[in-house]
Amino acid sequence: MPTPPDPAVLYPDIAACGDLAAALRAEGDGCLDAVPLMSSDSAPLSHVAVESTLPHRKLLVISAWSYERGWSIRGEEAFQGMALVDGRTDDLAQIAGAARAWHDGVPLDGIRQVAPFAHLTGRFEVPDNDPARLTESEWQHLRKEAAELDTDWQETHHNLIEAAYAAPALRALYPFTSHWALRFSTSTRPALTLVGPILSAGSDGTYGVRGLMSQDGDRFATAQEAVAVAVRQLPSGLGPTTLGG
Incomplete structure (x- = not known):
């Protein structure tokens, strides 16, 4: 497998912002201003995570693709660590919408409405771990x-x-x-x-x-x-x- 290009070459606009978190805030046009974003120390141009206000949700992890421009998401439930939502897109604005919806505790079907690329895994949320x-x-x-x-x-x-x-x-x-x-x-x-x-x-x-x-x-x-x-x-x-x- 060939060596992937430098993220700064594949994503010069992200590099110009400093990291993926800053680029995501800019693309969100204010919708992420009050949302905690955790940038990766080791790969700031490629990875960022979004907290949720719901305790039964883990972080929404956002990752940049290595060989072509695009991003993927994965949001898990907290007890088992199993994915509730995932998906791939080349539209960073939709990623920003999904990040805000995940943070705000929008129901899974609502995340899909905000970000049509989002794929629901079929699992539903069980806050009491029944x-x-x-x-x-x-x-x-x-x-x-x-x-x-x-x-x-x-x-x-x-x-x-x-x-x-x-x-x-x-x-x-x-x-x-x-x-x-x-x-x-x-x-x-x-x-x-x-x-x-x-x-x-x-x-x-x-x-x-x-x-x-x-x-x-x-x-x-x-x-x-x-x-x-x-x-x-x-x-x-x-x-x-x-x-x-």
Whole structure:
């Protein structure tokens, strides 16, 4: 991979302002004057973070691209550190709008209205860290992610996620993916408590089920068949999802 150009060469206007924080304030035309911006000590032309007035939101991190002009954002919830909003644009004015909305506690849908480039991950905010709501939020993220995939196996993966979500016994567990295999936990992040089995969608259109500590498993023609087997393999006596950590 070639060495990226000096940020001062790719972003001479940012360099002229001194750092990305100053350029963002200038582009915001006053909307960020009272908003705390934290410039990166090591890469002031490329990175800046924005605080939020909501305690359950972490910083909104704004980063400049390395090989072409543009910026990305990532805003996380505080307890698990999972993204609520992300996105990429070459319009710094829209970045300023997103930064102000994040700081002011504007609802996620409102951030999308202010900054159309912003992509909502499907997770919703759970200020009280209720484990059942965090579990549902993660399911909604996985469903949205699966629907938006741009891969040859998008349909099979999407089918798997939807079939698993339709099964109450699996929907009650906290879901996550590892190498695109669907896995489950009896606690939320940041401290997962793994429980089997593991579900996967194959590139050949089949669906796999294997045990938590196994590399082998069975293949099925439909997601519904695989999910039915996975439900039967769940340990008995599983209670409500608990708060990880």
